[in-house]
Amino acid sequence: MDALRQKYLDAIAAVSEEAGLEDLRVQAVGKKGEVSLKMRELGKMTPDERQVAGPKLNALKDEINSALAAKKAALADAALDERLRTEWLDVSLPGREARQGTIHPISQVTEEIIAIFADMGFAVAEGPQIENDWYNFDSLNIPPHHPARQEFDTFYMHRDAEDDRAPHVLRTHTSPVQIRAMEKTGAPIRVIAPGRVYRSDYDQTHTPMFHQIEGMAIGEDISMANLKWVLEEFFAAFFEIDGIKTRFRASHFPFTEPSAEVDIQCSWVDGQLRIGEGDGWMEVLGSGMMHPKVLQAGGVDPEKWQGFAFGIGIDRLAMLKYGIPDLRAFFDSDLRWLRHYGFASLDQPNLARGLSR
Numbered sequence: 001m002d003a004l005r006q007k008y009l010d011a012i013a014a015v016s017e018e019a020g021l022e023d024l025r026v027q028a029v030g031k032k033g034e035v036s037l038k039m040r041e042l043g044k045m046t047p048d049e050r051q052v053a054g055p056k057l058n059a060l061k062d063e064i065n066s067a068l069a070a071k072k073a074a075l076a077d078a079a080l081d082e083r084l085r086t087e088w089l090d091v092s093l094p095g096r097e098a099r100q101g102t103i104h105p106i107s108q109v110t111e112e113i114i115a116i117f118a119d120m121g122f123a124v125a126e127g128p129q130i131e132n133d134w135y136n137f138d139s140l141n142i143p144p145h146h147p148a149r150q151e152f153d154t155f156y157m158h159r160d161a162e163d164d165r166a167p168h169v170l171r172t173h174t175s176p177v178q179i180r181a182m183e184k185t186g187a188p189i190r191v192i193a194p195g196r197v198y199r200s201d202y203d204q205t206h207t208p209m210f211h212q213i214e215g216m217a218i219g220e221d222i223s224m225a226n227l228k229w230v231l232e233e234f235f236a237a238f239f240e241i242d243g244i245k246t247r248f249r250a251s252h253f254p255f256t257e258p259s260a261e262v263d264i265q266c267s268w269v270d271g272q273l274r275i276g277e278g279d280g281w282m283e284v285l286g287s288g289m290m291h292p293k294v295l296q297a298g299g300v301d302p303e304k305w306q307g308f309a310f311g312i313g314i315d316r317l318a319m320l321k322y323g324i325p326d327l328r329a330f331f332d333s334d335l336r337w338l339r340h341y342g343f344a345s346l347d348q349p350n351l352a353r354g355l356s357r
């Protein structure tokens with residue numbers, strides 16, 4: 001026993017790392033350690049021998065355990081001393097600024113619009129930004145030589161001479177998603193489709209890329225009255241102004257009959273755009289009852305089903321709601337502008353809490 005004691009106390013004293021200490025513990029007092037094995041031999045002794053050897057073995061085990069603990073504490077102290085000696089921190093240095101990005105107003109407004117329509121039972125649908133001309137035009141009752149094709153200022157994709165696929169365009173509106181959603185789900189259906197659209201146009205209220213949200217509801221007894229209610233409900237929630245003034249103007253789109261364009265009351269004061277006042281109007285959406293040919297193109301029977309559809313300019317709505325006078329600034333990536341008009345990332349649009357900050 002004395003030999004065991006000396007062996008382990010010496011070994012513990014010589015150890016210089018915590019890992020070595022753990023090896024020693026296993027060797028000496030672990031389940032199959034030397035001291036533990038000795039303790040098992042107690043069973044084979046006579047009662048008298050056991051009375052002498054038992055307490056001694058226990059004392060040896062305790063002694064080794066305390067030597068291990070003391071050494072462990074000493075090693076930890078030494079390690080801390082070493083760190084304190086070599087590492088230092090100048091607490092008088094100025095702090096580093098935590099940079100926080102902002103959510104672009106377009107993203108924020110898109111989320112706001114989705115939240116409002118989700119509350120009215122509309123699901124979100126998507127379609128490609130590079131669309132073939134059947135989805136973008138023909139299926140929407142705009143045949144090849146229809147004047148509406150010229151009005152759209154379409155960007156056509158380059159095509160090699162031997163390429164015999166249908167011509168592809170950058171979609172000029174989100175309306176082709178109507179067809180894709182009908183193909184996918186059939187009727188009845190209630191969807192909105194937010195996304196980027198493209199037209200060759202550029203001034204204070206037009207950019208070659210901008211954003212729309214398409215809406216579509218098909219059922220067996222959907223009417224223009226449902227359309228008007230849904231849109232007025234939407235505007236009141238979006239602008240958080242009960243009874244905000246809107247103007248429904250009879251209009252024409254190839255894909256709807258009858259059709260209406262909707263304007264929001266607004267004014268420009270010292271280059272500042274204000275909504276809900278003044279005698280100006282800003283057009284924000286086109287809408288109408290879906291043309292039977294459009295339903296048919298989507299595989300929906302116009303004898304049984306009817307629906308309304310609308311297309312909202314998201315950028316226009318963002319300008320109106322947040323008083324942003326120039327559409328082009330949305331896409332300039334000017335950091336000062338983005339910090340000023342951007343939203344905090346945790347500012348999630350939520351109908352219950354109010355939509356805007």
Ligand code: DAH
Pocket residue numbers: 172173174175214215253255256285286287288289308309310311312
């Ligand atoms: N697609 C039209 C545009 O971009 C907007 C539009 C008008 C969409 C009427 C519709 C609609 O769904 O019914 O100018």
